[in-house]
Amino acid sequence: MKLLRKKTIIITACVACVLSAGMYLYACIFEPEWREYGSVFSPEVTVNNANYQPLFFDTENAFYNGQYIDASSRDYSRNDVADWNAYLRTQLPTNTIYALMYGESPSLQTLKANKNERVQNFFAFLQIARNNEPITATHFDPWNYDESKQAERIAQTEISKADKLYAQALKQKDAFFANRMWFQSVRLRFYSANRSSVIDYFAKTQDAQPKNRLYYRALYYVAGAYKAQKQYANANATLAKVWVGMPDKAQMLTYDYHPLTNAQMNSILPSLSAQEQCALWAMQGYYDKDEAEAIQRILAINPASEEVDFLLSRYVNGVEYKVNVWNEDNPLKQTATYHQHNKKEMSGLAIDWLVNAAEHTAVKNKYLWNVAAGYLLMYKGENARAKAFLQKAEKEAKTPEQQAQIRIIDVLNEVTSCKTIDKEVEKRLLKRVQWLWHYFEDANDNEKGKLRSGNAFALVRQYLAALYHEKGNILMSELLNFQANYYKNEQQSVAMEQFLLKTDKSEWEQHWANYYAFNLGDIYESRAIYAFYRDAIDEAIAQMKQTPYVNERVYDEETGRMVTKRLKKSDALLPANPFNGFITDCHDCEHAKKQRNPYTKLSFLEKVKEMEAKIAQNDDVYNNALLVGNAFYNASYYGSLRAFYYNNILGEAGSLRVKDENRVLLLGMDKAKQYYLLAQKHATNDEQRAKIAYLIAKTERNEFYNQAYFYKNRDGANYDDVMFKDWKGFKELRKYPHTKYYKEVLNECEYFRKTVK
Known part of the structure; x- marks a missing residue:
């Protein structure tokens, strides 16, 4: 039996609470982390028992979804x-x-x-x-460093008062009052200087008590006393008894449980009833690296035990965690890789016991066992057997969610059984895939999250896309699972445009076209953006003009909600004047300035074309080259015009990071520097020369940041990293100390001041 250490629970902005047995717990709330490992098997649906929900599988937190033990748990x-x-x-x-x-x-x-x-x-x-509440109900404050380490204890006189009232109630044959005062006697002993006295007291008096919730609450104090003495076997045996009496406290009991060795388990099992043994194995299984042993032990004791359900769900989710490794950072590129990976991971798992139990054991939750068997057989590549178990589960499903869980896995089973893709396969899969998409879409719209249909659909898309890619159908592969660099290839971009425009799509093609990540507006806009950074302005304008009106989800500042509006991407307003060039790069400052006639993406491109035409005609080259240089600078990551490159295909929408595939495009200074150098050649006075020298220095600074930090996968510099050098532009600027611009730079730019002797 391999045991896990208790998960580390971070004490950061969290709730601290005291368990009824006097132990402390710190825990935090996190987003559901099953989204991160591609889980499809939902314990909320397959187990469907609220008592066990905190004990479902979670890779990050002590309890499922970071559920902490708060005051309501002990209320x-x-x-x-x-x-x-x-x-x-x-x-x-x-x-x-x-x-x-x-x-x-x-x-x-x-x-x-x-x-x-x-x-x-x-x-x-x-x-x-x-x-006595100041002692029995005191909550430990982990941030109070002055709190006394010597906690106040209940005085013996208080215990004597409770004992006297208990004795009087027994004499008067007032069973209710006697039971209440007995509980107080137990409780006060636990908080006394002699905590262990609660063990003997309970043993001597328990037979006179009804087996109600108060009895098990008192027994919980006994478990706490054993644990305080580090008698973990006795403590755990007692916790198992409490579990049977108060299954709704499973989370608290499991937290207090201390994992045991096989020898320790064997020493206490004979003293417990069958139901209590199942509870003990349930808690032990929670801390095992492999829940299989605990599950099989429980099945041998009582196949109909409910405790086995949450352990089985943990086992299945644990397998998923190892198998479902395909995500944005690790995309599935070949179906052979998928099957090889599954074979490798599943070869180390003997699941025959699970399949046999589903087929032959009188388990209580037949639905759960059949779904689990079918799901894991799918990963072993035994798709026909998997389908047979899913069909059995269908007969046991009691809720729409349980039926949907079967269908989700069935779609995965059908898709991943495919070795190739053709018209016949498309026809066979169509209805299944359509159902899965609509279920996923409806779940999102209704903010339902019990079933993990999104992860299933993501795997379906990746697997089918890989099949198409293997057949050389790059367009359909992209349609199902878009790739970052697809639209950098002009032929591929045109092919997708033609496909989206064609009117004779098959039902299969139409389905995927309807839910493709991008629309024609995204495509034309992306081409315009790529063309701009190549300085192909005519092409950029032509592509931007093609962007059609489309329905876009946008934030409405008046209502504070996302609304659907009919928009044209070329008409999107830019947040700052594209042609300004200031000493400091302050995006917020520039965005805050009111523009009389703000530029759109299209009018910006048209203005750049106008200026470049003047340069070609040798008309005021300095000013026009300066302004075009500013345009390229501002439209880079470093400038105030990042909104220009916000596009779904580029995948940029305001993050402080730039995607790897866009780094050269958006971090590059080549075009800005090219036009600044052109302006420098046509400068006619020292003020102009000073200004251009400084603007060139800014491009040199950015190029240094690119090479030193961004191109090395660093998000920025550390405090003690090199932040500036004596750029060529700085050296050139120092030739013009008599100019007004020099003095302005000296005043505003600390880096430059440090280079001036």
Whole structure:
């Protein structure tokens, strides 16, 4: 048995809470991490038991989705108030009972006037329970460094008071009040200086108590006392008993569980009932690297045990974690690679026991076992057997979600069984793929997240795209699973344009065209952007003009919501004047300036064309070259016009990073520098020469950053890294100390000041 250490739980911006047994837990909330490893098997649907949800598989957090044990997990108030309400009959209103038991400043003296015997018992109970709250209900504050390490303990006199009231209740044969005071006696002993005394006290008095929730809450204190003594075997055996009595506290109990060796397990199992043994193995299995042993142990004890369900879901999700490795950073390129990887991972897993149990064992959740068997057989490449189990599961499905889970896996099974792709395969898969897409789309629209259809659809797209690529059908491969560099190839771009425009698509082609990541507007806009950075301005204008009106989801500042608007990409407004060139690059400052006639993407290109025409005609070359240089500078990552290259195909939309495939395009300074150097040649006075020298220095700085940091996969420089050098532009600028521009740079640019002796 290989045991995992308890997952490390980070104490950062988290909730700290105290378990009822006096242990502490720190935990954080995270986004569902199953999205990260391509999970398709949903325990929320296949297990469908809220008690076990925190114990589902999670690779990052101590508990599923970062669920922490908060005050509500330890809140017994509803049951307690209901019990006292029934005991007191109509003597006190329910809200009064609650206020007296749990209010911040209860006025217990108001009960003295009521001479009803049961009310007086309630008063006596409250005096014990509430007067000791400063000790029994203290929450540990991990950030309070002044907190005393020596926690205050319950005095023996308080325990004696509780014991006396318990004895009186027994004598008066008041079973309810006796039970309540017995619990207080147990509780106070746990918080006393002699915590271990709770063990003997419980053993001597438990037979007189009903096996209600209060009994198991008291037993939880016994487990805590054993754990405090590091008697983990006894503590765990006791926790197993509590599990049977309070299965809704499975998360708390599992957290308090201390993993055992085989020898330790064997030493305590004989003392437990069959149900308690199953609970013990459930907690042990949670900490095992491989849940299979615990599952099989439980099946041998009681095949109908519910505890086996969450362990089986963890086992299946654990297999997924190893097998489903295909994502944006590790795309599936060949179907052979997919099957080889699965064969390698699954060869180390003996799942015959699981398949046999699904076929022959009288498990309670037949649906879960059949789905699990079918799903894992799919990864072993036994697609026909997988389908047979999925068909069995279909007969056991009780909810629409359970039926949908089967269909999701069935689509995966059908798709990954394909060794090639042709018209017959397309026809066979069409309805399945259409259903999966619409289910995924509906789940997103309705903000439902129980089923992991998105991960399934992603794998379907990647696998089918790989099949097309292997047949040499690059267009269909792109249509199903777009690639970053596809549109850099002009022939491929034209081929996709023609495909999207054609009117005689097959039903299969039309489906994928409908849900392709990009539209014609994206394609034309991307061509225009690529052409601009090549300085092919006529081509850029022609492509930008082709962008059609399309429905776009945009943020409406007035309503604060995403809305659909009919827009033309060429009409998108640019946030700053493209032709300004300032000493400092302050994007926010430039965006904040009000523009009288803001440029659109198209009008910007047309203005660049106008200026380049003047340069060609030798008309005011300095100013026109300067402005065109500014245009290329501002349209780079370093400039104020990043919005120009925001495009779905380029995959750029405002991030502080530039995608690897776009680095040369968007970080490059070649065109800006080319036009600045041209302007430098045509400068007629020192003010112009000073300005151009500095602007060239800025391009040299950016080229240095590219080589030193960005091209080396670094997002930026560290504090002690080189930030500037004495660029050629700086040296040139120092020739013009008499100019106004020199003085402005000296005032605004600290880097330049450091080069001036």
